[in-house]
Amino acid sequence: MATKKPAKKKPVKETKTKSTKKNPKKEMATVFIMGKAHEVPAEATIMGAIEYSGYQIIRGAGCREGFCGACATVYRLPDDYKIYTGLACTTLIEDGMWLSQLPAIPAQRPVYDIKKLEANVATFQKLYPEVFRCLACNTCTKACPQDLEVMDYIQAAIRGDIEKVMDISFDCLSCGMCAIRCPAEIVQYNVGLLARRLYGKYLAKESKQLKKRIKEIKEHKYDKEYQELKSMKTEDLKKKYYERNLE
Amino acid sequence: MYPEYMNESLKKVTQSRNKRFELAKSGKPVFPPMSAEEREQVLDKFHPDYKPEARRKIHVGPNKGEKLTTEVADMLESHSRIKPELFDLAQADYETDILIIGGGGAGCAAAIIAMENGAKSIISTKLRLGDSNSMMSQGGMQAAVTSQDSPAKHYLDAIGGGHFDNKPELVRILTEDGPEVVKWLEDLGVVWDKNEDGSLQVLHGGGTSRKRMHSCRDYTGAIIMRTLMDVVRNHPDKITSLEFMPTVELILDNKGRCAGGILYNLETEEYFTVKAKATIITTGGYGRLHIRGYDTTNHYGATGDGLVIAYRVGAKLLYMDSVQYHPTGSVFPEQIAGFLITEKIRGAGGQPLNKHGELFVFPREPRDVESSAFIKECLEKNNGIETPSGRFGVWLDSPLIEMLQGEGYINKNFPAMHRQFIRYGIDITAEPMLVYPSLHYQNGGIEIDEKCKTNIPGLYVAGEATGGVHGRNRLMGNSVLDYNVYGRRAGKYVAESIKSVKLGPLTLEHISNYESELKRAKIKTDRIAPVLLPSYTPENVKKRQLTAHYQGTLR
């Protein structure tokens, strides 16, 4: 279908019109949700398929856009021995997929006070000693739906290279897939989170501008300007707004 | 991958790119920004809020007689989930200093600061802690830090963007606290994007006159939210989070002071009472009400619950006639329809183009204006691109960013966006995205003063659930700032205010009174609120659920 559709006269709906592209009958696929077969649209995401089949999700959906990690899902495919991991909200189903969501991931987590920690390897030794049992098997990396180099950040933690852990783990969703697959029982995402916090607090270079601005505000430098703006008539304020120059 | 029939239009985008690049590089405006009159015209004719059916009069409660967004009025004119007489309020299941309703950014910030000021709290939250709109913000947070900028310039931008309806003192606080919030978050361990010398990287957002958008790549919200959650979790003795336990009603004492809430365990279906000296609502927005049928960028639990429970105890709402549609929601592929494409894409130089590959609007108008311009281009001018499922969109030219900012910029700065599309075979470093406005933000909300107080004693609100800070249109980056500034303030003032509080006997009489008011107004409905979760169960499934009992959207 390479032809362009003719321009139409004013569609009525704001978001959707009756398509002029005659959608051929929706293609369907079979998925096994927790073992039970369901017919669902072939182009659905896993989350879409679950809801289409009549489940009201309570656990297993958060942001629905790939940011929160609430929707961890494990699945297998026909004629394939492998176990796969994915986010239900962004992974497309495949015909014959056998899937199950993980409602929660058990993971221990020590309580700490970031103010009392130091940004070095000793902190990992104290809080997450199991990190040092990493077998370098790379299973975590294979399990990561964000395609992060998870093993590399764990190895960086072992070396005490906090900046590297921060950098590699930055896009981690705490979905827990790495942790449930790890033979050394490491909870990678908590290690990443700790490293990022240590980096932000102790290692990131300070901004002089920021310090200066905060001081200016404390010294009431902007009071007068605010007063002026607040006492302006709306007309004058509008004028000032539309005339302001842009950087 | 885009369907073949779009190739012709895609080709035009590529053809016009060099010329657009030259103009953008020259530093001149790439398209003339609209005047006040032009803005008004396009809003009037094309913004979804301005359709006659978009608003209706509400017949009960503190805003009675006012016109509100129709879906909001419907939600407010509905029945409670509970029967007050079934609750024994003499013996509360939990007792604490502060009940915080909603474990997103505002809720966690409030709990942390309250704790630092000596108050214990319980966070009642609907999903897991942190499953919220706060987790999702990509673009960033505004704060006037650079020497070219000033908090007062930020103030003027915010007021103008809000159509001069913002409550001035609230905007002053928002903008003046900004730099402090950047510092506070960094001290907690947030990793801001910085230059070699430690100065903060800043970009433009829609409606900003200075570059002041601070970010953490395009995972800004996730980085901030996880940091705040981590702090909360490090203080289990002071802050208790109750997950999958949304609050479904507030409790008052006999003097009309808010004294806690009724929580509903979504899994065991039990109800629990929490008695608290003060309550802070931080339930966020309402995107999942799918106003006017729009897709939404919001998280699963964004159903405007806070508005309902506050309204039933008599709290006033402000600007609940205005809805924010984000100009760049994704429209293709279908599976990610409604997903947010961060405004930072335009901040970094991305341009919206019609099917002829032409720029038709200044890329960084305030959101409502920009959205209206997109709708106009598609619906009036017929210059949109139609998707296979019958949606419309305009191109958002991302490859231009790589030309302007250097190769690799997208992968480094927009990893989430890149990931979102590459799954479907669309490489946004080489091809544009297809976008259309998506339901994004609740501009209005529960009216607060500078201390987050409502007109009901003991009831406070912070974050997206409030009204007044942003007038009738919020600018990008001001709401991450908002939940931090006002979440912190709520925590502080509430902790201070409860020191001398003595509660009287508890009551749910307001629920029965509200029911009577509905009856007097002759409202007959089976609607139930708070909505809690949207239902995406198909009709054919529902038809077969012969013995199911639905309460609102939930079984």
Ligand SMILES: Cc1cc2nc3c(=O)[nH]c(=O)nc-3n(C[C@H](O)[C@H](O)[C@H](O)COP(=O)(O)OP(=O)(O)OC[C@H]3O[C@@H](n4cnc5c(N)ncnc54)[C@H](O)[C@@H]3O)c2cc1C
């Ligand atoms: C995709 C996306 C991108 C965004 N990008 C930006 C950006 O770049 N910059 C910017 O400034 N703003 C952005 N925003 C807006 C901003 O993120 C939100 O407005 C802000 O985070 C709201 O914070 P909040 O704490 O008020 O609400 P939320 O973070 O939404 O938290 C509310 C919490 O309350 C819970 N809850 C709801 N009802 C109940 C109930 N009845 N009982 C108990 N708990 C309940 C919710 O589940 C949620 O956890 C974006 C929003 C979205 C959706």
Ligand code: SF4
């Ligand atoms: S690193 Fe682990 S927790 Fe983080 S996204 Fe990857 S698999 Fe999920």
Ligand code: SF4
């Ligand atoms: S799965 Fe565990 S043991 Fe294997 S590389 Fe990753 S962290 Fe190390």
Ligand code: FES
């Ligand atoms: S629901 Fe948040 S990542 Fe899938």
